[in-house]
Amino acid sequence: MVVQMIAVGEQTGALDTMLSKIADFYEDEVDIAVAGLMKLLEPLLIAFLGVAIGGIVIAMYMPMFSLIGKVG
Numbered sequence: 001m002v003v004q005m006i007a008v009g010e011q012t013g014a015l016d017t018m019l020s021k022i023a024d025f026y027e028d029e030v031d032i033a034v035a036g037l038m039k040l041l042e043p044l045l046i047a048f049l050g051v052a053i054g055g056i057v058i059a060m061y062m063p064m065f066s067l068i069g070k071v072g
Contacts, residue, residue: 002022009018 005018009015
């Protein structure tokens with residue numbers, strides 16, 4: 001498609017316009033791909049942070065539970 005658009009741009013003398021259209025097309029494609037990747041990455045990031053914070057909370061409370069068990 002790019003080669004054909006460049007050929008048409010050369011034939012009509014509007015190569016700069018065709019290159020601009022090609023750049024806009026591929027910029028839109030990249031934006032769509034990045035948006036899709038972010039939709040996939042968001043739940044994974046939330047799960048990772050949940051596990052990390054859960055591990056920190058467990059690491060804080062385990063010594064307290066073992067002390068309570070020894071006292072009681």
